[in-house]
Amino acid sequence: MTSPAPRRPVLLLLSGSRRVVDKALALGLDVVHLQAPTMTDPSLDPLCLRSVRTDLLDVPGVVATARALHEEFGFAGVCSNHEPACAAAEAVALDLGLTAPGTGVAALLRDKARTHEVLDKSPALRSVWARLTGPEDALRVAGEAGWPLILKPVDGSASLGVLKVDGPEDLDDAWRRVRETLRNGHRYHEVLPVTGYLVEPFADGEEFSVETFSRGGVHEVRAVVRKLVGGAFVETGHLVPADLDAGRRRAVVDRVVAFLDHVGLAEGPAHTEVIVGGTDVHLVESHARTGGDEIPALLTLVTGRDMEADMLAHACGLPLPPAAPPLGAAAVKRYLLADRAGRVAAVDGTAEAAALPGVHSVRVWTGPGDTVRPATASWDRLGEVVAVGPDTASAAAAAERACRAITLRMEEQ
Template sequence: MVGLSLSILEKLKKDSDYEIIVMDSWEQYNNYSFDKKKYQIIQETYIADITNPNYYLPVLNEIKEKYIIDGVIPSRDYAVRTAAIIAEKLGKKGIGFEKAKILTNKYFLRKACEEYSIPHPRFRQIDSEKEIAEFIKDKPLILKPTRLQASIGISRIETKEDISDAWERTSSAREESAKEIEFGQEKEYVVEEYVGGQEYSVEALVDDGKIVFINITEKEIFEDSFVEKGHIVPANIDERLIEQFENEETNLVSKIGITNGMLHTEWKVENNKIYLIECAARMPGDYIFELIQYSYDFNYVDAYMKMMCGKKYDIKRVNSRVSQIKYFEAVPGILRDIDGIENLLEDYVVDWCLYKNIGEEIKPVNSSWDRVGYFIVVADDYEDLERLTNKILANVKFITQVEEK
């Protein structure tokens, strides 16, 4: 495993089929308060900067001398390129380094969309306010760092008057995520025309160039933000739209040349046309892999791991239930109390977590790290799912004290 992921380890820690070797920086182990003794499936942990081959390749040589490796997976965006290189060096299944570069750089992805006729918004790579002013026409723009994750540094530009503030906000953005680490991301930016409409994501497993599993997730975002507020698996959409997504995802896999791996692809639908927003070659965030397991009744992480190791895996392509994750909203300020927390103990709430303690500051939601907590609900149909979700939201409240300026 390239990059530590507690969520993946939690899904596999009772499975004796795996012996996992983890490679990551000391800072990551430390910031996760990682305790190896909790995970018997971990064979060994190695310390290395996973973004710098001068550090991780010597460590790889140590691992090769001691272990026989069956498969390689990345845990997060910053691990995708390294995992691809390691898989190539070991002769194992992987996405390939050239494909990994496309899927970890927003500008490279846009260029691939342009080359392969994958529907996408008008875009341009930029490195100054002047170039943004030259690009803007009659639609709002989205300005993004090409390599940051978790919606960090993304700005919306409505008019030319917004350009200066947006440029300052985006160009000064860095990975903060409570880990406070610079991953050596390239300081590059892309601007593109804003696409309105409903957001979706498509999760796919690709084995030997063929999509063997596909799911469509319906997304909700926080107001005035690009951060996800909730997800429904599978999306409650008609067959026509399902077919569109499946066709475009198949086209993307074929044209870019994805052979083996997991894809988490973000799309938007505006005026009955779908547009590719982003595509990642790693596990989906926000516990979407958990929602898939609850809805389709198979272990998505286990199937992915076995697939990448060239082993037999079990999947189910049709869901038997529906599930939803919802992130709580809270007024920014100092958290003083949480009312109704006992409601999270209801049987239909299969998982929940609160990220903030009493007395801590709650910030406006500008990145995924600013959210205060979540809960997951599972139901037999969409109507019941909505009813149960709304019941929790109505009864669990975060009480904050707004600090006077």
Template sequence: MSKQYVLIVGGRIENVRKAKEQGLGVIFLQRPELWSAGHATEVDAALLVDYRNWEVLEPLITAAHQVYGFTSVTTTSEAGVEPAARISDLLGLGGVSHEVALLLRDKLSMRRRLQAAAPRVSVAAEEVTGRAGLAEFGAAHGYPFIVKPIDGIASLGLQLVEGEEQLDEVWETIGRLRGVDHQFATAFPIDRFIMEEYADGPEFSVEAFTFDGRHVVVAITEKLTFDNFVELGHVVPARLAPEAARDVADCVTTFLDAIGLAQGPSHTEVRLSARGPRVIESHNRPGGDRIRDLVEAAYGFDIERYTVAWQSGTLPPLTERPEVRQGAATRFLSAEPGTVTEVEGLAAAKEQDGVLDVTLDVGVGDTVRPLRSSWDRLGQVVAVGPDADAALALCEKTSETVVIRTERRADAVE
């Protein structure tokens, strides 16, 4: 039998390695600036192109398919989900459709679909069209409410509107953020904004995998957040009463049915409000922030491996949710804004029993920015323990041993 190939769009090199371990050939589609020498020894062929440009991508993919005949296309990266869906539609590969990928990316379109198909898991939402619209939404749905970019990621630009007295400031912030440059601005420009009814209560994410239309909730992840909604950490499994966990899982499977997701991974954020669980947003990819590693450590299910290999038929479908083996958690590192002058405790932190990894993304001389989005975090601790409480406690203890000292310049501008 000839070798079966998968087309992988972007993502980390572990995607490629896991596909190869399943006996698959890999055609790798990557932006040239993200290609590394390490990829060359792992892939069977590479297309180095800005895959966000469909006019360039379509003829290249058509030609590559004629040569290699890959039978599936997949991605684990947010920037790759829409191109992967367009490729699947173009070649009839049976993956996530472009329509579904767009619904998950465009928060306003997603809300409109839910308002028609599954209103009980959603909240009221409208597009921001002007300063007057903010006041009208607050009058209709009450305060607080949320304002955020329709195509936003990483909590950038998210605002909590707590009263009418804030509306001038909120409208000014919207104007300032439109067109702002950020590290993913090409793929996720900030332009249009959405207003959403605020859902109170604790926040969770649900890591699920869909097998030919059948959704399996693998894990419910508990989120820890700063006051501005930027994520501080994650805990698996979430510390939830069984009935609440069932309600959250049911909310997500209802949502996935309404959206029409038929294959592959999903990462859906939910708030458990006083009126029941409400979907915040969702993505047809594994969760970021090392959540995929927490799920594997806690449940033994490698969602990344399934993402790259499930449609190729080299892995069995899950028939039910796997049993929890242990707790797993991550805690992000932060420091006061300024210039890094010293880092202490990193080596000792990595040596503690139960600590799987400690990463630090800054060094002496680097700048620590105010914490306004996920990109402003400085690193993270990943740890396991007998249960969720123990894993989180170890994360918090370890994070306190990594000391990042900064010095603030007198002329610094935030």
């Protein structure tokens, strides 16, 4: 008589993609999946022991649901790398005594105003800011720090609703646009509602993200990534590794590590954004998850390490999986964007772009008949090119050549 196969550890995953579910299964984990009713993917259900639809923004409700499921499945870990679900995932982990990013750090980082309030307690990390309840708050910050200003949602995502105000003459129009954003008419308002705004001085400089993985409060910097940003503050590309000299890289890393220590992020991935102008490193925001825009896939191309797989393994108390051979010393992603609003007639040149030297992949998610517009949020982007190379400049040049090979033809108006 053969013994039954040992039971696989069970992961409670909140709002996971097919990519993440597949990685969990490949690690030898079984998955119980919680999804928001408005963002479900029924094709994942057969892959999971159980799929439950629930409001992921209702943190007490998610904790109660998870507690009941834990009685049945005995979770080894819980996690999410989807922004709306990170606070609930951490709350569940704390409730069940499982590995968590910290003690409320995911919810703290979700609220940029609360994050500022915590940073205000550190003379080295605090900066000028205010909650934005009306134009007078912006005028007060401008009086202290000068123009221009940035107005941004306290809980926004995908660059939605971020506004630069160059002077007092632009403030009335900016406040009108703030109120419009607060009405939450955007595509994903049910899982990414905007509940408030803050105002801070505009930080002029180059933008970067720092991708870290923490264990026991020790922060491993996996990469510093240069961000390319368009006119509406929408990210138009990512370069790994960022072409920073050693001194500026050290300043960026030191600032981010001090920040993570101060807010209490101790376990798992974090994605922290900064602006570097001269010798100043301005903290923009941070998240207790892997970076969006599939930044982890770029890191895998360069380092061989998979941040998402590491997140899943660490959450469940498993050893981190071994690194794969890297494909290049650098990787660059560039997004395809519309330069005007209209209907797409055709997208030409994708096969030619994919065949160019150094190009790793080309993906286009628009086609004939689609209505497009210049990007005001990340979901307005139309496709992407990823290139690899022996250095960042070579990979960037390959990505640029591929972008130039692709033509978005619009219907005549």
